Amino acid sequence: MFFLISKQLCMKKILVPTDFSVNSKSGIRFAIHWAARQKLEIVFVHVLYILRVTRWSSAYFEKYAEQEEKLCISKFEKFIADIYRQMNVKQGNYSRIILKGMSADITILDYCRKNQGFDYICISTRGAGKYAKIFGSNTGNLITKSEVPVLAVPKTYRIADIKSVLYATDFRNYSEELKKVSAFVQPLKSKVEILHFAYPDEIVFDEKFIETAFKKKFKYGLKLHFEKNDDANSLIENLQNQIRIRKPSIVIMFTNQKRTFFQKLFLSSRAEDLSFQVKVPLLVFNKN
Numbered sequence: 001m002f003f004l005i006s007k008q009l010c011m012k013k014i015l016v017p018t019d020f021s022v023n024s025k026s027g028i029r030f031a032i033h034w035a036a037r038q039k040l041e042i043v044f045v046h047v048l049y050i051l052r053v054t055r056w057s058s059a060y061f062e063k064y065a066e067q068e069e070k071l072c073i074s075k076f077e078k079f080i081a082d083i084y085r086q087m088n089v090k091q092g093n094y095s096r097i098i099l100k101g102m103s104a105d106i107t108i109l110d111y112c113r114k115n116q117g118f119d120y121i122c123i124s125t126r127g128a129g130k131y132a133k134i135f136g137s138n139t140g141n142l143i144t145k146s147e148v149p150v151l152a153v154p155k156t157y158r159i160a161d162i163k164s165v166l167y168a169t170d171f172r173n174y175s176e177e178l179k180k181v182s183a184f185v186q187p188l189k190s191k192v193e194i195l196h197f198a199y200p201d202e203i204v205f206d207e208k209f210i211e212t213a214f215k216k217k218f219k220y221g222l223k224l225h226f227e228k229n230d231d232a233n234s235l236i237e238n239l240q241n242q243i244r245i246r247k248p249s250i251v252i253m254f255t256n257q258k259r260t261f262f263q264k265l266f267l268s269s270r271a272e273d274l275s276f277q278v279k280v281p282l283l284v285f286n287k288n
Contacts, residue, residue, distance in 0.1 A: 011093075012119040012187075013041045015148070017108055017138070020046065020079050027124035027153045028083050030281060034122070035092055037162070038187040042094040043118070044080055045111070047104040048072050072098055087159075105141040118148045120283075126155040143255065143284045149180070151250075151283045162188050166248035168195045168239060173287065177254055180285050190249065191221030195242055197229040243280065251280055254287045 016031045018024040031042050050065045076096050084091045101107030112118055125139040142150045167181050185192055225246075229238060243251060 011039045011041050013043065013117055014120045014122050014151075015108070015112065015118045016042055016044050016122045017104065018044060018046055018079065019104065020075060023126040023155045024124045025083060026155050026157045027122050027151075028080070029087060029159055030151070030153045030157065031122045032084065032087060032089055032092075033159045034162075035094075036089060040093070042092070044076070044094060044096045045099060045108065046072065046076055046096075047099050047101050047107045049102050050100070069098065105138040105145075108138075108142065109145055112146065112148050120149050120151055121146060122151045122153065124155055125152040147286055149283060149285045151281055153281045154279055156279065157281060160249065162190050162249040164191045164193060164246075164248045165250050165252055166193045166195055166243065166246055167252040169254070171196060173254075177285070181252055184252070184283065191223075193223045193225060193246055193248065195225045195227065195239075195246075197227050197235065197238060248280060250283055252283045252285070254285045256287045 014031055014034075016028055018028060028044070031040075034040060035042055048069065050068050052061050056064070073096075076098065080094075080096065081091070099107050099111055101110075108121070112121070121142060123139050123142060125137075139150070139152050143152065165181070165185050167177075169177060181192065225242070227238070227242065229235070233241070239251075
């Protein structure tokens with residue numbers, strides 16, 4: 001079943017990429033479950049690359065490309081319908097689009113730049129090896145380059161209610177960050193835990209004052225955690241330890257996308273690194 005319904009007032013719109021693989025199903029399932037809890041418009045997207053053999057004429061290639069696209073549409077319809085059926089969820093407000101391009105991440109980024117209005121990108125992540133993490137993966141490149149917030153869902157993730165959110169912050173721009181966190185959390189009526197790792201030479205924050213100010217924005221429960229940064233571990237390792245202790249439904253981070261090529265090559269984004277390791281969904285906003 002294929003729906004093309006205009007966007008309703010105040011309805012969030014999320015883009016959900018898939019390559020029709022088993023690994024891509026976790027992001028789709030999360031989006032469907034999310035849409036069942038609040039009004040969301042889901043746009044499933046597949047990037048189709050059609051290789052052209054040099055000896056083919058233009059007429060032959062056009063005919064071949066048309067056939068490939070028809071096969072892709074049929075496969076797309078069945079793939080999404082099967083997931084809805086397996087989840088025992090009624091098909092809701094969604095549409096499907098097929099984009100043509102060589103690289104999925106570049107094609108999706110370009111599409112989002114030209115088509116404003118997406119509130120989130122929800123994509124599965126299956127981890128990445130050493131070289132994939134240096135030169136990028138589809139999920140990693142979206143996290144470090146997308147202006148649209150990216151929600152990375154581990155391939156092993158199993159659907160569960162979104163009861164709590166762990167928001168990790170350095171407090172450098174928390175007032176603006178809180179607006180985005182609040183916009184995501186409030187429709188879900190989830191409690192929020194705010195996590196900050198304090199360094200020895202850091203300015204001391206008044207925890208009670210900050211917690212009182214934050215509670216005005218969150219009706220469904222809030223807890224502030226100041227943790228000492230353990231220098232024996234990396235920041236990612238310390239954050240992973242806190243995730244294991246607090247067991248949030250979702251982790252929220254903000255990443256700085258304005259980094260030099262050297263930084264990107266040798267000091268990969270903390271949010272991108274975490275997306276390959278964490279076992280719960282990770283929502284990443286662009287700090288800039």
